[in-house]
Amino acid sequence: xxxxxxxxxxxxxxxxxxxIASHRLLLRGGYLHKSGAGLYxxxxxxxxxxxxxxxxxxxxxxxxxxxxxxxxxxxEQALWEASGRWETYQASRTMLTVRDRGGMxxxxxxxxxxxxxDYAAHVVKSHKQLPVTFxxxxxxxxxxxxxxxxxxxxxxxxxxxxYSFHSSDESLDATYQAMRAAYDRAFRRLGLEAFAVEADxxxxxGSGSHEFMVAADVGxxxxxxxxxxxxxxxxxxxxxxxxxxxxxxxxxxxxIITPTPGVGTIEQVVEYLRAxxxxxxxxxxxxKTVLFVAKTAAGSHSVAACVRGDRSLNEVKLTxxxxxxxxxxxxxxxxxxxxxxxVRDATGxxxxxxxxxxxxxxxxxxxxxxxxxxxxxxxxxxxxxHHILGFAIAHDAGVPVIFDDLVxxxxxxxxxxxxxxxxxxxxxxxxxxxxxxxxxxxxxxxxFTGADQKLHPFVMGCYGIGTSRVVAAAVEQHHDADGIxxxxxxxxxxxxxxxxxxxxxxxxxxxxxIYRELAAQGIEAVIDDRDVKPxxxxxxxxxxxxxxxxxxxxxxxxxxxxxxxxxxxVENIPVSSAVATVVERVRAAIAG
RNA sequence: CGGACCGUAGCUCAGCUUGGCUAGAGCAUUGCGUUUGGGACGCAAGGGUCGCAGGUUCGAAUCCUGUCGGUCCGACCA
Numbered sequence: 001x002x003x004x005x006x007x008x009x010x011x012x013x014x015x016x017x018x019x020i021a022s023h024r025l026l027l028r029g030g031y032l033h034k035s036g037a038g039l040y041x042x043x044x045x046x047x048x049x050x051x052x053x054x055x056x057x058x059x060x061x062x063x064x065x066x067x068x069x070x071x072x073x074x075x076e077q078a079l080w081e082a083s084g085r086w087e088t089y090q091a092s093r094t095m096l097t098v099r100d101r102g103g104m105x106x107x108x109x110x111x112x113x114x115x116x117x118d119y120a121a122h123v124v125k126s127h128k129q130l131p132v133t134f135x136x137x138x139x140x141x142x143x144x145x146x147x148x149x150x151x152x153x154x155x156x157x158x159x160x161x162x163y164s165f166h167s168s169d170e171s172l173d174a175t176y177q178a179m180r181a182a183y184d185r186a187f188r189r190l191g192l193e194a195f196a197v198e199a200d201x202x203x204x205x206g207s208g209s210h211e212f213m214v215a216a217d218v219g220x221x222x223x224x225x226x227x228x229x230x231x232x233x234x235x236x237x238x239x240x241x242x243x244x245x246x247x248x249x250x251x252x253x254x255x256i257i258t259p260t261p262g263v264g265t266i267e268q269v270v271e272y273l274r275a276x277x278x279x280x281x282x283x284x285x286x287x288k289t290v291l292f293v294a295k296t297a298a299g300s301h302s303v304a305a306c307v308r309g310d311r312s313l314n315e316v317k318l319t320x321x322x323x324x325x326x327x328x329x330x331x332x333x334x335x336x337x338x339x340x341x342x343v344r345d346a347t348g349x350x351x352x353x354x355x356x357x358x359x360x361x362x363x364x365x366x367x368x369x370x371x372x373x374x375x376x377x378x379x380x381x382x383x384x385x386h387h388i389l390g391f392a393i394a395h396d397a398g399v400p401v402i403f404d405d406l407v408x409x410x411x412x413x414x415x416x417x418x419x420x421x422x423x424x425x426x427x428x429x430x431x432x433x434x435x436x437x438x439x440x441x442x443x444x445x446x447x448f449t450g451a452d453q454k455l456h457p458f459v460m461g462c463y464g465i466g467t468s469r470v471v472a473a474a475v476e477q478h479h480d481a482d483g484i485x486x487x488x489x490x491x492x493x494x495x496x497x498x499x500x501x502x503x504x505x506x507x508x509x510x511x512x513x514i515y516r517e518l519a520a521q522g523i524e525a526v527i528d529d530r531d532v533k534p535x536x537x538x539x540x541x542x543x544x545x546x547x548x549x550x551x552x553x554x555x556x557x558x559x560x561x562x563x564x565x566x567x568x569x570v571e572n573i574p575v576s577s578a579v580a581t582v583v584e585r586v587r588a589a590i591a592g
Numbered sequence: 593c594g595g596a597c598c599g600u601a602g603c604u605c606a607g608c609u610u611g612g613c614u615a616g617a618g619c620a621u622u623g624c625g626u627u628u629g630g631g632a633c634g635c636a637a638g639g640g641u642c643g644c645a646g647g648u649u650c651g652a653a654u655c656c657u658g659u660c661g662g663u664c665c666g667a668c669c670a
Contacts, residue, residue: 009602010631011602011603011604011619012604012619013603013604013605014604015603015604016603016604016662016663017662019663019664094669144668144669145667145668145669146667146669148663148664153669199670201670209670211670220669432670434670462670466670503628533628533631533632534628535630536632537631538629538630538631539631540631551629
């Protein structure tokens with residue numbers, strides 16, 4: 001490719017809207033054009049990168065036996081009603097819906113379990129056809145509340161999604177493991193350092209799942225991990241042991257209602273009590289009671305959730321715990337904190353004085369297991385300006401309390417496997433694997449005939465890789481002050497040949513020759529034939545992140561050209577060996 | 593949806609406090625000339641309903657009200 005024909009449009013300055021490296025550099029390099037909030041046009045160079053990512057991912061999924069298909073982006077409401085997810089996705093407003101001229105309602109595919117399950121039900125009739133995996137790479141839509149970070153979180157994005165169908169859990173396990181291995185190979189080939197962590201199954205549902213994370217400070221997910229045991233989990237999912245609280249030596253042995261005028265928050269209560277006879281009290285000696293409204297298809301429930309005062313409630317865990325309690329009513333459609341007037345109705349007190357004691361009017365009260373054996377705590381009294389001191393939830397609760405794991409694990413909590421302190425870091429989720437079980441096949445009556453001549457619902461798995469997010473993650477992981485440093489396997493071109501003296505016949509001829517020979521060797525090469533100063537060329541290719549560069553310039557009279565890897569040093573090499581050097585280095589880089 | 597900030601040329605921004613002549617700069621673009629190893633220089637040119645609507649005023653980019661959009665934080669979220 002000739003640079004003069006590539007419509008290169010780089011920016012010298014950072015666009016003001018871009019905060020993170022990938023967003024900034026992709027915009028500056030002209031890879032991306034913002035078309036609307038959370039909507040991007042993929043420019044020619046980015047299209048090449050996306051194609052390469054898609055190719056590698058497809059290659060690895062196909063190597064596990066996956067069959068590539070293309071599913072429609074518009075999905076009928078009826079299909080989503082059959083799985084029971086229409087309501088969930090409407091309640092969370094994740095799915096964009098559109099209406100055709102006849103008034104028929106469609107969702108814009110946020111994912112495709114329903115469509116593919118419907119397909120499998122029609123074409124897979126026998127256990128002899130199982131297992132089978134279908135996958136696609138296609139545009140997805142999410143009605144993101146707040147698109148941000150360029151390609152990282154957008155309304156419309158490209159994703160590989162795969163769905164496997166099985167006759168047994170064992171078969172699903174085998175494919176799940178094969179898929180995890182395929183992901184590992186794919187990310188290695190893509191030049192990304194990604195690792196699997198335990199994850200919550202979320203709105204997709206199912207019995208087990210792992211996320212593939214790329215470590216990055218700008219990542220939106222928090223990961224807890226243990227170097228000793230290898231345990232790693234998304235914070236939504238992470239379990240661990242919360243260290244015991246320090247002693248509160250002045251705590252009453254039995255509950256006493258105590259005035260705490262005007263102090264509603266944990267910090268205020270602690271400060272107040274410290275000043276009133278309890279100098280050693282800590283937030284960990286308080287019970288934090290958070291009130292929610294949970295909605296299911298059957299109606300609304302008021303819910304109280306208690307955690308130790310120094311810790312945060314994990315709403316994902318709370319949602320999962322409620323799902324188990326309210327399983328008969330179907331999925332939790334919505335979980336939201338109560339507003340002030342609702343809190344007054346539920347507790348008879350102003351916000352800040354709620355507790356799992358007499359006067360609490362909720363349909364379910366849950367508490368974190370950390371509190372289960374706790375004694376001599378402080379809790380709200382459900383009476384404005386009053387708390388109860390010397391409270392033991394197991395004995396003194398005024399409502400039935402269900403204990404479950406509700407606490408958000410933080411670095412320093414003990415690893416569930418080794419007992420050592422967990423560590424924390426941030427990550428970008430680039431892939432996800434789920435064991436769905438029979439959630440969709442049962443709901444949609446997608447069945448096959450087993451060897452026992454009876455009908456069985458498919459056991460299913462689903463697997464996703466965010467193709468466009470992978471590109472952003474790759475830039476986050478591979479850039480420097482000058483620009484992007486693409487891993488060779490996904491770079492838009494492998495090598496650029498830069499003649500630095502326009503009009504110098506010897507230089508131009510050498511560059512043209514090297515360029516043609518590289519192309520003949522299968523190297524994706526660019527020749528920068530633009531009539532601009534050398535400095536402009538160097539800056540552009542550094543920004544664009546082409547992995548290798550051959551400069552034909554002042555050394556040409558001695559028969560030398562410069563060879564440089566994007567993140568390496570300049571080497572002066574003979575013109576005669578330039579092509580062989582590039583070929584060798586590109587092949588080595590792609591092989592990883 | 594709550595909080596903070598911001599909308600002026602393709603991009604980055606100044607001007608707004610204290611209303612006033614033809615609305616500015618750098619980068620980018622076009623032409624000519626000089627340049628040619630890390631985003632050159634000179635001369636010239638094009639490009640703006642100052643987000644939109646209403647109001648105050650003799651006069652509004654500037655003040656007021658509303659509205660739309662954006663960025664960040666929070667909430668939310670395969």
